[in-house]
Amino acid sequence: MTKQNPGFGAALVACHGAMAAAERVALVTGATGAMGRAIVDRLANKGSGVVITDRDSAQLEAFARELFEGHGVPVIAIAADLLNVDAVQAMVPLIDAHAGRLDHLVNNAGLNRPQSLEEATLDDWEAVFAINLRVPMLLAKAAIPLWRRQGGGAIVNIGSRVWLSGAVPAYTASKAGLVGLTRSLAVELGPIGVTANVVAPSFVDTPFTRQNRSQDEIAAMHARALEISPVPRLGRAEDIAGTVAFLLSPDASYITGEVIHVCGGAQMAARSTNPVKVMEG
Ligand SMILES: NC(=O)c1ccc[n+]([C@@H]2O[C@H](COP(=O)([O-])OP(=O)(O)OC[C@H]3O[C@@H](n4cnc5c(N)ncnc54)[C@H](O)[C@@H]3O)[C@@H](O)[C@H]2O)c1
Numbered sequence: 001m002t003k004q005n006p007g008f009g010a011a012l013v014a015c016h017g018a019m020a021a022a023e024r025v026a027l028v029t030g031a032t033g034a035m036g037r038a039i040v041d042r043l044a045n046k047g048s049g050v051v052i053t054d055r056d057s058a059q060l061e062a063f064a065r066e067l068f069e070g071h072g073v074p075v076i077a078i079a080a081d082l083l084n085v086d087a088v089q090a091m092v093p094l095i096d097a098h099a100g101r102l103d104h105l106v107n108n109a110g111l112n113r114p115q116s117l118e119e120a121t122l123d124d125w126e127a128v129f130a131i132n133l134r135v136p137m138l139l140a141k142a143a144i145p146l147w148r149r150q151g152g153g154a155i156v157n158i159g160s161r162v163w164l165s166g167a168v169p170a171y172t173a174s175k176a177g178l179v180g181l182t183r184s185l186a187v188e189l190g191p192i193g194v195t196a197n198v199v200a201p202s203f204v205d206t207p208f209t210r211q212n213r214s215q216d217e218i219a220a221m222h223a224r225a226l227e228i229s230p231v232p233r234l235g236r237a238e239d240i241a242g243t244v245a246f247l248l249s250p251d252a253s254y255i256t257g258e259v260i261h262v263c264g265g266a267q268m269a270a271r272s273t274n275p276v277k278v279m280e281g
Contacts, residue, residue, distance in 0.1 A: 010080040010094055013057045014064035015182035017074030019099035022049030027095060027102055029082065029135065032059040034206035035158065038237035039106055042245045048104070052096050053078045066236030074099075082109055082135045090107040102146045104248045107157045107178075109137060111206065112171045113201035125170045132174035133181060140185055140196075144277030152193025153237050154248045157182050158240070159259065161202040163265050170248065175200075179259055186257030195256040202228075202263030204235040231264030 017026060026043045030036040031052035044067050045051050052067075052075065054060055060077040067075045076098055080087040095102050111131035113124040136157050147153040162168075163176040178198060185196035203209060203225035210218060225234055243262045246252055261267035 006172075008245075009084040010053075010078050010090040011057065012076065012094060012098065013079045014061050014075065014077035015098060016064060016068035016076075017049070017072075019051075019074040019076055019203075022074050022099065023047070023100050025049040025051060025095070025099045026104035026106060027051040027053065027091070027139070028106040028108055029139070031077075032056060032063055033108070035201070035204065035237045035240050036108045037063065038241035039108060039244050040067065042238075042241040043104070043248070044075075045071045046245060046249075047071075047073060048248075049074040049076075049099065051076045051078065051099065051102075053080055053082075053091065054109070055079065055081055083130055085134075085138070087218070088135055088138045089142060091139060092146065096146060101150055102143050103150065103153050105139055105143055105155045106244060106248075107139060107155070109135060110158065110160075112168060112208065112211070114168045114211075114232070117169045120170060121172050123271065128170040129174050129177075132171070133177045134218050136178060137181055140181075140189075144189070144192075147189065147194050148192055153189075154194060155182070155189075155196040156184060156244045156247050157196070157198050158244075159198040159200040161200050161261055161263050163200065163259075164267055165269070169227040182259075183257045190256055195247070195253065197252075197255060197257070198259040199234055199240055199243050199247065200259055200261045200263070200267070201240050202261070202266040204237060204238065205239070225266065228269035229264035229266040230268070233240075233264065235263055 026048045028040050029038050032054040057079040064075045064077040111128050157178050159178050160175040162172045182196045182198045239262050
């Protein structure tokens with residue numbers, strides 16, 4: 001284990017195993033969140049070296065140890081506040097210095113400040129766009145020289161079903177923008193062997209969806225999620241992780257610019273809660 005702070009707001013807080021010997025290396029943002037943990041766990045289980053990043057050093061250190069001891073894969077943990085542009089821009093050079101490669105980029109960190117447009121401040125709007133759209137753009141941009149050098153890579157951006165249905169303005173617009181960014185990346189980076197896709201969940205019960213909500217409000221969200229999903233259960237972080245792992249695998253090397261909704265078919269509902277009425281005769 002080494003510890004050092006390279007400055008620029010991104011701090012290496014854990015380094016286990018020989019990352020330079022890893023066949024492939026994946027960076028996952030928001031790694032100690034609910035979906036982040038499930039995604040990292042799935043990738044580590046498949047033998048990938050993992051670079052985990054989030055804000056809380058202690059949580060990262062504990063998760064890094066757990067991953068290394070549980071899966072035997074090399075792990076690097078970087079603490080960073082992704083609202084800080086310098087921290088984001090320090091990330092890929094830091095990975096290059098310690099791992100010598102980066103194959104997979106999973107932009108999973110997300111921010112929602114669920115105010116209506118009337119209530120939202122410019123700061124809310126900019127913070128949501130910074131995490132949900134600026135960070136994926138900056139990390140992909142920084143990784144391009146490594147992907148050129150290695151001859152390819154893959155990006156999965158975690159979007160949201162709301163890009164289709166509409167919801168809180170900043171969050172919805174940022175996730176819709178993420179689809180546009182992903183398609184641009186698919187076009188620009190396809191020729192150098194990089195695929196770019198979006199995985200779009202709907203409701204999954206995590207700290208993200210619970211923020212500032214009462215038990216009654218959460219129960220109402222459960223009910224609505226069940227109402228609009230043809231598959232009669234709530235989504236799980238593991239559902240998202242499985243799709244991310246597939247899109248990063250060789251089996252998905254001919255899939256790019258795609259949005260895969262992992263929400264039991266709820267993407268077909270748009271805002272509607274009315275059951276389809278079958279006309280007779
Ligand atoms: N939970 C859902 O129902 C749902 C639905 C659709 C899309 N999503 C998307 O899934 C992704 C993961 O969500 P989750 O439910 O696991 O949420 P979560 O809150 O459990 O995890 C999000 C992670 O992002 C990190 N993060 C946020 N701001 C950061 C910052 N400034 N710097 C560094 N890290 C930061 C948080 O620390 C957290 O660990 C997000 O992109 C979210 O928009 C979630």
